Amino acid sequence: MPPVATGPRYCRHCDIIKPDRTHHCRHCARCVLQFDHHCLWIGQCVGWRNHAVFITFNFWAGLFCLYNMILLIVHTAKTPKVDGQQVALIVVSGLLFLFTLVMLFPTHIHLILSGKSTIESFQESAQRRRENHALAEQLGPCNVKGRRAVLKQWDTEWGGVDISDRWVFGTKSQLWKREMGDNWIRWILPVGKPKGDGIHFESNPRFGPNGEWLPKEAWPTVAAI
Incomplete structure (x- = not known):
């Protein structure tokens, strides 16, 4: 069934409320703005920055x-x-x-x-x-x-x-x-x-x-x- 309601997304690892499009990276151990993926080629996450x-x-x-x-x-x-x-x-x-x-x-x-x-x-x-x-x-x-x-x-x-x-x-x-x-x-x-x-x-x-x-x-x- 389509979701009709949402709430704030909480990151239990970083102990913060995650902004929209932000996800926690288990490799970098931190939340990344507009997270895309963790790239092994460059050794870090690809995101908004x-x-x-x-x-x-x-x-x-x-x-x-x-x-x-x-x-x-x-x-x-x-x-x-x-x-x-x-x-x-x-x-x-x-x-x-x-x-x-x-x-x-x-x-x-x-x-x-x-x-x-x-x-x-x-x-x-x-x-x-x-x-x-x-x-x-x-x-x-x-x-x-x-x-x-x-x-x-x-x-x-x-x-x-x-x-x-x-x-x-x-x-x-x-x-x-x-x-x-x-x-x-x-x-x-x-x-x-x-x-x-x-x-x-x-x-x-x-x-x-x-x-x-x-x-x-x-x-x-x-x-x-």
């Missing part, structure tokens, strides 16, 4: 790996006797390039344009599992038709909004600038302080002020948004 830096790091690291890989391939092709270490370096550079620029970088670009962090994107699938589990307990695991009818009723009453959509507000351009800044120079050279304060964010108007879901009939009109 360094998200733009992390995105730019992935881009330039991927290009650097691609550049090295091309140089090694050209050098190896011109060398009569192939060195095993050079082949190994090419393979490693290729894998790093594949992971950073081909996989990790586009994923985070998609998340930025979707208005979600990595951990928030996981909430959608978790919500689906909770709904399916609750319906299976109430209606039985084999009552597929009944479950579909209930889900359709929920979508009619609540509009099919996911819990991860709370911070999706504005156009893709606005969502991009919210994370990366207004100046395009900062997109390739992230210097200065990120936008906002890491605590207050524009919320999806289809949610209440405390994050509670609003029934579809209570949604503001397009003109009001």
Whole structure:
């Protein structure tokens, strides 16, 4: 069932009330504003303070790996006797390039344009599992038709909004600038302080002020948004 009420989120580890989008990192043993994920590559959390830096790091690291890989391939092709270490370096550079620029970088670009962090994107699938589990307990695991009818009723009453959509507000351009800044120079050279304060964010108007879901009939009109 869609959640209709929320309360303050308390961190028992840090003994504080957690602001919206803040999560506790068990690796760093502290709460992180606008927590995205803990990155083993950089040895720290990615959050509000360094998200733009992390995105730019992935881009330039991927290009650097691609550049090295091309140089090694050209050098190896011109060398009569192939060195095993050079082949190994090419393979490693290729894998790093594949992971950073081909996989990790586009994923985070998609998340930025979707208005979600990595951990928030996981909430959608978790919500689906909770709904399916609750319906299976109430209606039985084999009552597929009944479950579909209930889900359709929920979508009619609540509009099919996911819990991860709370911070999706504005156009893709606005969502991009919210994370990366207004100046395009900062997109390739992230210097200065990120936008906002890491605590207050524009919320999806289809949610209440405390994050509670609003029934579809209570949604503001397009003109009001």
